[in-house]
Amino acid sequence: MSQVPTELRDEIPTFEERPVAAEHGPIDWSALTHVQGARSALEVSVLIAIFAGIFFLLQGILDWTHTPTYVFPKPIETVKTFVNDFTTSELHSLSVTGSEFLAGLAIGSTAGLVLAALLTQKPFAEKVIAPYVLVMVTTPMLALVPLLRLLLGFGLWPIIITVALASGPMVMINATTGFRRTDLAKIALARSYGASTLQIFWKIRIPLALPMIVVGYMVGSIFGILTAVGSEMVAASNQGGLGKDLVYYASLGDMPQFGATILIVAILGVLIYIVFYLIGKRWASWEA
Amino acid sequence: MSHLSSSVRSAAPATAQCATAKISILEATKIYAAKTGPVHALERVSADVYEREFVCILGPSGCGKTTLLWAMSGLHALTGGEILLDGQPVQGPRPDQVGVIFQEANLLPWRNLLENIEFPFEIKHQKVPRDLIVALLEQTGLAGFEHSFPRELSGGMQQRASIVRALAQAPSVLLMDEPFGALDAFTRDEMNLLLLRLWSESRQTIVFVTHNISEAIFLADRVLVLTPRPGRLARAFDIPLPRPRTVEMTFETEFLELMREIKGAVESGSRRTLEV
Ligand SMILES: Nc1ncnc2c1ncn2[C@@H]1O[C@H](COP(=O)(O)OP(=O)(O)OP(=O)(O)O)[C@@H](O)[C@H]1O
Ligand SMILES: [Mg+2]
Numbered sequence: 001m002s003q004v005p006t007e008l009r010d011e012i013p014t015f016e017e018r019p020v021a022a023e024h025g026p027i028d029w030s031a032l033t034h035v036q037g038a039r040s041a042l043e044v045s046v047l048i049a050i051f052a053g054i055f056f057l058l059q060g061i062l063d064w065t066h067t068p069t070y071v072f073p074k075p076i077e078t079v080k081t082f083v084n085d086f087t088t089s090e091l092h093s094l095s096v097t098g099s100e101f102l103a104g105l106a107i108g109s110t111a112g113l114v115l116a117a118l119l120t121q122k123p124f125a126e127k128v129i130a131p132y133v134l135v136m137v138t139t140p141m142l143a144l145v146p147l148l149r150l151l152l153g154f155g156l157w158p159i160i161i162t163v164a165l166a167s168g169p170m171v172m173i174n175a176t177t178g179f180r181r182t183d184l185a186k187i188a189l190a191r192s193y194g195a196s197t198l199q200i201f202w203k204i205r206i207p208l209a210l211p212m213i214v215v216g217y218m219v220g221s222i223f224g225i226l227t228a229v230g231s232e233m234v235a236a237s238n239q240g241g242l243g244k245d246l247v248y249y250a251s252l253g254d255m256p257q258f259g260a261t262i263l264i265v266a267i268l269g270v271l272i273y274i275v276f277y278l279i280g281k282r283w284a285s286w287e288a
Numbered sequence: 289m290s291h292l293s294s295s296v297r298s299a300a301p302a303t304a305q306c307a308t309a310k311i312s313i314l315e316a317t318k319i320y321a322a323k324t325g326p327v328h329a330l331e332r333v334s335a336d337v338y339e340r341e342f343v344c345i346l347g348p349s350g351c352g353k354t355t356l357l358w359a360m361s362g363l364h365a366l367t368g369g370e371i372l373l374d375g376q377p378v379q380g381p382r383p384d385q386v387g388v389i390f391q392e393a394n395l396l397p398w399r400n401l402l403e404n405i406e407f408p409f410e411i412k413h414q415k416v417p418r419d420l421i422v423a424l425l426e427q428t429g430l431a432g433f434e435h436s437f438p439r440e441l442s443g444g445m446q447q448r449a450s451i452v453r454a455l456a457q458a459p460s461v462l463l464m465d466e467p468f469g470a471l472d473a474f475t476r477d478e479m480n481l482l483l484l485r486l487w488s489e490s491r492q493t494i495v496f497v498t499h500n501i502s503e504a505i506f507l508a509d510r511v512l513v514l515t516p517r518p519g520r521l522a523r524a525f526d527i528p529l530p531r532p533r534t535v536e537m538t539f540e541t542e543f544l545e546l547m548r549e550i551k552g553a554v555e556s557g558s559r560r561t562l563e564v
Contacts, residue, residue: 185394188358188388189388189390189394191363191381192383192387192388193407193408193411193457194381194383194412195411199411203407204396284398286397286437286439287397
C-alpha cells in the first residue's frame with residue numbers, strides 16, 4: 001500500500017472533539033477577536049458617555065490645576081489642533097509611518113505564515129524553532145534600529161525590517177497554533193475524494209487555521225504600528241514620520257500638536273483593529 | 289491457510305453463492321505502533337461483500353470497526369492481508385467508485401450546506417450536477433436549507449447533508465462508519481428508513497459499521513460480528529427479513545429471535561477474548 005498518505009498513516013481514527021484549550025500556542029490572543037462589537041443604542045450611548053466623561057474630566061482637572069500646555073496636552077486643544085492643523089506635513093508623516101508599517105507587516109507576516117505552514121509539517125523542526133520565535137516575540141525589536149541605521153543608512157529599510165521582525169513572529173506563533181489543528185476526520189474526508197496534498201492545504205488546513213491567522217495579523221499589526229512609531233522616535237529615517245514628530249513636538253513643548261499626533265497613531269491602531277475584526281467576521285466567523 | 293478458507297466460507301451469503309464479490313477482505317490484520325506498545329486492532333479478518341449487498345459490521349467499541357473501514361476506504365494501510373475492490377487491491381482512496389460517510393457528519397463548518405455538497409466536485413474538478421443535488425435535497429427534506437451553515441442545522445440534518453454529499457457522487461460503493469451513532473433513537477429510526485429508501489432506488493454496495501444490534505438487523509442483508517480486540521470475525525448472519533423493512537418488523541418474533549442470536553454471538557465473542 002505505497003500510496004497511502006503519510007499524514008494518515010497509523011493515526012487513531014477517532015472523531016472526538018479536541019479540547020479547545022490545548023489548541024492554543026504559548027500565547028493566546030484569541031480573546032481579541034472575540035470582543036463583542038457594541039451594537040445596541042444603549043451600549044453606544046454609554047460608550048460615548050464614558051468617552052465624554054474622561055474627556056471633560058481630564059480637561060477639567062488640567063484647567064483647575066492650571067497645568068501649562070507645554071506640560072500636558074489639553075483634550076480640547078488637542079482636538080482643535082487635530083481638526084485645524086491636519087496639514088500636508090501630518091499627512092506626509094502619516095504616509096511615511098504607514099508605508100513602513102505596511103511594508104514591514106507584509107514582509108514579516110508572509111515570512112511568518114510560510115514558516116508556520118512549513119514547520120507544522122515537521123514536528124521536530126517546530127519543537128526546535130518554536131522557542132526562538134517566542135524569544136523574538138518578547139524581545140523589543142526597537143533596540144535594533146540604531147544598529148540597522150549604521151548598517152543600512154537613513155532610508156526606510158531599517159524600520160521596515162524592524163517592523164517585520166516585530167510583527168512576523170506574532171503572526172507566525174498564532175498561525176502555527178492554527179495549522180496545528182489538524183482535524184484528521186476532515187483531512188480523511190478530502191482524501192476520500194482524492195484530494196492532493198496541495199488541495200488539502202488550501203481547502204482544509206488554511207480554512208481551519210484562518211481564525212488563528214486573523215488573530216495573528218491583528219496582534220502582529222498592532223505590534224507593528226507601535227514598533228514603527230517607536231523606531232521613528234529612536235532613529236527616524238530622513239523622511240520623518242509620526243514618531244519623529246512626537247519627539248519634535250515634545251522638545252518644542254507644543255503639547256496640542258503632540259497630543260494630536262498621538263491621536264493619529266491611536267486612530268490608526270483602532271482602524272487596523274477594525275479592519276481585521278471585519279476580516280475575521282467575514283472569513284472566520286464559523287468558529288463562533 | 290485452512291483458517292482463511294473456513295472464515296471466507298462462513299462470511300459468504302447463503303443466498304448469493306454465485307454472485308461476484310465486490311469487496312474482498314483477505315486476512316486483514318492491523319497492528320498500530322502506539323507509544324505504549326503495539327496495539328493489535330484486527331486479526332486476520334476475512335469476508336466478502338457482494339455487489340448491491342447491504343452488509344453491517346457489528347462489534348463493541350474499540351474492536352477495530354473503524355480500522356477496517358478506513359482500510360477498505362484506502363485511507364490507511366493494513367499491517368497484513370489486503371482488501372480487493374473488484375478484484376484489484378485497494379492502495380489508496382477510490383473516489384471514482386467509493387463514497388465514505390464518516391462517524392459524525394463531518395461537514396466543513398466554514399461552508400454552507402450547498403458548498404459542503406459541492407466540495408467533492410471541487411476536489412475532483414467536476415461539473416456540479418445541479419438537478420441531482422436538488423432532487424436529493426428534496427428527498428432528504430433539506431430543501432430550503434442550502435445556505436445554512438452546519439452549526440445552524442440539527443444533528444440529523446447534518447447527517448442527511450453528509451449522505452447527500454456522498455450520494456451526489458453517485459458512488460457504487462458506500463462505506464459508512466456509525467453514521468447515526470450520535471443521534472437519538474427516534475432520529476436514528478428515521479434516518480435508517482431514509483437510508484433504506486434511498487438505497488432501494490440506487491442499490492449501491494453498502495458496508496455499514498455500527499455497534500447497535502437492532503440497527504444492524506434492521507438495515508442489513510448480512511451482519512458480520514467482530515470480537516473485541518483484536519477484532520476477529522466471530523460469525524456472519526444472514527438477515528432473511530423481507531424488504532421494504534418497516535419499524536413494525538422490529539417488534540416481530542423473527543426480528544427478536546435474530547437479535548437474541550446475534551447478541552449471543554457478540555457476547556460469546558467477548559467472553560472468548562476475556563478467557564484468552
Ligand atoms: N493510531 C492508533 N494507535 C494506537 N491504537 C489505535 C490507533 N487507532 C486505533 N487504535 C486502537 O485500535 C482499536 C480499534 O480501534 P477502532 O477505532 O478501529 O475501533 P472501533 O471499533 O471503530 O471503535 P468505536 O466503536 O469506539 O468507534 C482500539 O483499541 C484503538 O484504541
Ligand atoms: Mg469507530
